Amino acid sequence: MNPVSRWRSLLAFSLGAAAMWCVQSGLPDAQAGNNNLGTDAYGKALRTVLDRYVDPVEPSRVLAESLKRIVSGLDRHSHYLTADERALLKQRSRGGTTGMIVEFQRAEPGSRKPSRLEVAAVLPGSPAEKIGLQPGDSILKIRDQDVAFMLSRAEVDVLLLGGDGEAIDLVVQRRNDAGPTAQRLVLSGQSLPVVTGALVEHGGRKFAHLRIRAFRSGVADSVRNTLKELRRSAGAAGIAGVVLDVRGNPGGDVGEAVLIADTFVGEGVLVRTRGRGGQILREERATQAATDDATKVVVLQDHRSASASELLAIALQDHGRAKVVGERSYGKGTVQDVIGLDDGSVLTLTIARYFSPKDRLIDGIGVEPDVAVADMATQPEAALRAALAAM
Numbered sequence: 587m588n589p590v591s592r593w594r595s596l597l598a599f600s601l602g603a604a605a606m607w608c609v610q611s612g613l614p615d616a617q618a619g620n621n622n623l624g625t626d627a628y629g630k631a632l633r634t635v636l637d638r639y640v641d642p643v644e645p646s647r648v649l650a651e652s653l654k655r656i657v658s659g660l661d662r663h664s665h666y667l668t669a670d671e672r673a674l675l676k677q678r679s680r681g682g683t684t685g686m687i688v689e690f691q692r693a694e695p696g697s698r699k700p701s702r703l704e705v706a707a708v709l710p711g712s713p714a715e716k717i718g719l720q721p722g723d724s725i726l727k728i729r730d731q732d733v734a735f736m737l738s739r740a741e742v743d744v745l746l747l748g749g750d751g752e753a754i755d756l757v758v759q760r761r762n763d764a765g766p767t768a769q770r771l772v773l774s775g776q777s778l779p780v781v782t783g784a785l786v787e788h789g790g791r792k793f794a795h796l797r798i799r800a801f802r803s804g805v806a807d808s809v810r811n812t813l814k815e816l817r818r819s820a821g822a823a824g825i826a827g828v829v830l831d832v833r834g835n836p837g838g839d840v841g842e843a844v845l846i847a848d849t850f851v852g853e854g855v856l857v858r859t860r861g862r863g864g865q866i867l868r869e870e871r872a873t874q875a876a877t878d879d880a881t882k883v884v885v886l887q888d889h890r891s892a893s894a895s896e897l898l899a900i901a902l903q904d905h906g907r908a909k910v911v912g913e914r915s916y917g918k919g920t921v922q923d924v925i926g927l928d929d930g931s932v933l934t935l936t937i938a939r940y941f942s943p944k945d946r947l948i949d950g951i952g953v954e955p956d957v958a959v960a961d962m963a964t965q966p967e968a969a970l971r972a973a974l975a976a977m
Contacts, residue, residue, distance in 0.1 A: 596647075600937055650931070658737040661936050662692050663922055665738030668931030675740075680749035682773030685712020686719055687800060688746075689880030689890065690739040690951040702735030703742060706890045707799055707834035710777045717769050719758065721890065722963070726766055727757035740934070750775030761972050781805055783812035786818055788974035791826035796968065798830065798846075801838035801894040806845035827882035827977040830898065830908070830972065832960070837893025837918065844870045847901040850908070852877040852944060856901045859921055861938040883908035887953065888962050891915035897940055900953045904943040909956040911973045 605742055608665040632652070636643050647826040650668045658664045670847050687707040693700050703725040708714045726733055728745040732854065736742060738839040748754060752773045755870075759766045773905055780799040783791050809830075831844070839855070847856045885899040885908050896915045904907035921938035939949050962969045 589820065599872075605638055607957060621660050630832045632738075633922050643824065657933065661920065662690065662739070663918075663920055663934070664936050665740045665934050667740055667932050667934075670883060671740070672932050674757075675744050675747065676748075678744060678747035680747070680752075681775045682752050682772060683712070683775070684714050684746055684754075684773060684780070685709040685778055686732060687834070688725065688742065689836060689892075690736075690742050691757045692737060697806050701736050703728075703733045704737075706836050708797060709780065710782075711941035712778055717771055718760075719769075719771075720761065722761045724759040725756055728756075729755060730960040748773045748833065770825075775933050781808040781812055783816050785816055785825070786829075786970070786974065787934045788971070792820045792823065793974055793977070794820075794825045794827060794828045796828065796830055797833055798895075799831050801835070801840070801842045803839060803842070805839070805842040810849060815931050825881070827884065827974075829884050829973045830902075831886045831970070831973075832891045832895035832898065833886060833888045833912065833966075833969070834890045835892070835895040836890065836916075837895055840894045840897060843894035843898040847898050848872050848877070850878055850881070850883055850902060850904045852879050854905060855896050856943060858941040858943070858945065859938045860941055867938055879907070882977045884976050885910045885916050886969060887955065888969075889913045889915060889952075891953075892918040896948050896953050900942040902955070903928055903953065904946070909976045910953060911957040911976050912955050912969060913962055914954055915952040917950050917952035920948075 636645055636648065650666070653666045657664050663709045677760050686705055687709075689704045689706045691702045691704070701802060705714070705719050705721055705723045705725065707721055708719055728742065728808060731741075733742070746754065752775060754771045754773065756771055757766050758769050758961065779801060782797045784795050786795045787793070794813055796804065796816075798809065813828065833882075844856050852874045853872050856870045856872055857871075858866060860868045872954045883902060885902060887895060887899055887910060891899070891912075892915065896917070896919060899908070899910050899915065903910050918934045919940040921940065925933040925935060927933060939947065941947060957972060959969050959972045
């Protein structure tokens with residue numbers, strides 16, 4: 587380095603160090619025991635950013651972005667949508683469906699792991715099945731948007747919605763492929779059944795196998811009607827038991843799960859909701875009318891069974907009405923409130939947790955099976971045989 591360059595570098599370093607010393611010496615010292623950021627300090631910092639940043643800052647953009655990160659950082663189910671995003675969600679809700687159920691895992695604050703989107707279930711005959719998607723596949727991009735940088739499930743939902751026949755470009759990493767592939771998924775307006783039933787034989791007896799792939803409006807009636815048809819098909823011998831198969835079922839309408847549990851439980855609490863401080867906000871109780879308290883029941887679950895699936899399993903387990911067979915479930919047992927704000931934006935916030943009839947926590951823990959089954963993903967028929975054997 588020549589003398590002039592060395593002098594310039596030394597001068598730049600000296601000026602930088604002096605400037606940093608001046609800034610640091612002018613800052614107020616944090617008081618002992620009072621170094622946590624409070625709402626007043628946060629508001630002051632935010633106003634400083636809006637007023638003094640080198641370029642003009644659009645307040646609504648900064649506020650929306652900060653609120654998104656604050657809310658999504660609370661848990662994976664809370665999120666914030668701007669008025670524009672909410673309008674886009676409504677605009678794209680035109681009846682087209684993918685026929686798949688996905689599980690979003692946001693990037694944990696402080697970790698280097700990106701957000702992930704995994705296929706949890708694929709409905710038979712659906713657009714997702716037609717392009718070969720299977721549970722366990724990862725979706726890396728939707729409409730050219732990287733999932734890795736998404737903050738909430740709501741961002742995913744906006745991109746996967748559309749009308750009948752609308753094409754959505756995806757980049758997918760299949761479980762057994764070396765690298766990602768581009769796929770074009772065409773949405774369908776056809777309503778696909780989420781409840782299917784069949785009679786299966788085991789040990790010389792007939793059992794009803796009811797597959798419940800999601801909980802949505804009318805599912806409880808579908809379960810009851812399907813079970814009625816299977817009883818009729820079984821003839822005079824009847825059925826020896828019922829398998830409620832919720833493998834890969836991520837949940838949905840909790841009320842439908844409660845109605846199914848009520849079918850097999852005659853009295854008592856089915857699910858309890860507790861808010862901040864453990865306060866009981868709501869209890870759903872069984873009714874005696876049309877209760878089947880004699881037929882043996884097994885709930886078959888895996889690690890993807892979540893939310894309403896877990897509420898059904900643990901309610902029947904706590905009342906001694908069913909054995910739970912399979913893997914420990916996912917552990918999603920929270921209640922979200924959807925709050926519309928004055929500017930047209932919407933806040934979805936976790937306000938409570940679900941508890942079992944015996945006051946067992948589900949969220950973050952899951953439902954422990956009575957009979958554990960290994961290798962459920964690779965040997966699905968073996969899992970069903972284990973469920974039948976448990977009766």
